[in-house]
Amino acid sequence: MTSTPPRFGMVAGEASGDLLAGLLLQGMRTRWPDLQAWGIGGPRMAAQGFTAWWPHDKLSIFGYVDALLNLRELLGLRRQLGDRLLALPEAERPAAFIGIDAPDFNFGLEQRLREGGIKTVHFVCPSIWAWRAERVEKIRRSADHVLCLFPFEPELLQKSGIAASYVGHPLADAIPLEPPQLESRAALGLGGQGPVVALLPGSRRSEIKYLAEPFLRAALLMQQARPYLRFVMPVAPGLRGLIEPLVQGVAPTLNLTLLEGRSHEALAACDVTLVASGTATLEAALFKRPMVIAYRMHWLNWWRMKGKNYQPWVGLPNVLAREFLVPELIQDQCTPEALAREGLAWFAEPERYTRVQARFAEQHLLLRCNTAQRASDAIAQVIGRA
Structure with missing residues (x-):
């Protein structure tokens, strides 16, 4: 046998x-x-x-x-x-x-x-x-x-x-210690200079329902503050029909590239990401990308879950660090204005940006x-x- x-x-x-x-x-x-x-x-x-x-x-x-x-x-x-x-x-x-x-x-x-x-x-x-x-x-x-x-x-x-x-974590083995930013930008047609922000509102329909619009509205506010920003959004298979009408209705003037999947290339290519809480936050950390972690859900789900958390952190990078390395905007805190403010802060604080990247590198080595x-x-x- x-x-x-x-x-x-x-x-x-x-x-x-x-x-x-x-x-x-x-x-x-x-x-x-x-x-x-x-x-x-x-x-x-x-x-x-x-x-x-x-x-x-x-x-x-x-x-x-x-x-x-x-x-x-x-x-x-x-x-x-x-x-x-x-x-x-x-x-x-x-x-x-x-x-x-x-x-x-x-x-x-x-x-x-x-x-x-x-x-x-x-x-x-x-x-x-x-x-x-x-x-x-x-x-x-x-x-x-x-x-x-x-x-x-x-x-x-x-x-x-x-x-x-x-x-x-198998992703720590699969993701390179040095993310190929320039190569990924070229592969995604994002050549040229200027910062890139990745929008990752999740792969579930429920996540798209609650997070895609705030992310898009936040991106518009970020673009108004820094017109040279470019945005990419990976779209999970089968969800493009939900995303495209939303983009046209909410943010038709946004400098946005929609991708068919390719979330790892988007994270490698970007400088900062707005990301739904979950595995994608760990992926962003492994790509050494400062982030804003966000989540919203049906009010009943939130009511049942909020009393069961035993620690102040939700995002995996923060849980591993045992501190708020990156901001978390959960439920009512997850507004376009707050997302834009926290996202733009990464560009205004280079020392903080570099410090967080170093901590993410430590986490990568721990999990690899x-x-x-x-x-x-x-x-x-x-x-x-x-």
């Missing part, structure tokens, strides 16, 4: 999960070139030979309101996937199921599979250090092992009797530790193929 290529069930939700899972699969294939993997995933996973039984955008929702509106479909999808994996003959069952992020979907599935005799690994520790500490019990019931992106997480989990490994190999080593231990 140990000579046969291992099989893995996997679920990754949204573009960020697909990105992490694609990098993880790339490393796993170094150890097991002929592995098989199937479940729910996106194009980056498919590029590594993953078979998507369902597309990853089925899980592209955010918050309690969106979850409630889609609850019946999500529960049905989770049940179908569990049925399909557990119905496989013993010899064809996955050596392990790997849930990538999407904890509200994956934990219930992992618990069922684990009780059915399938080993489970969860990749990306939920932010129990920030909010929703009650998830610890769910993790204990669901995961045989947790792969942690940040160095302080395994100790927190191990105190609760949960096996965990620090594997670093060959995640793919570390993660595949931990998975090999779980499935008994070390």
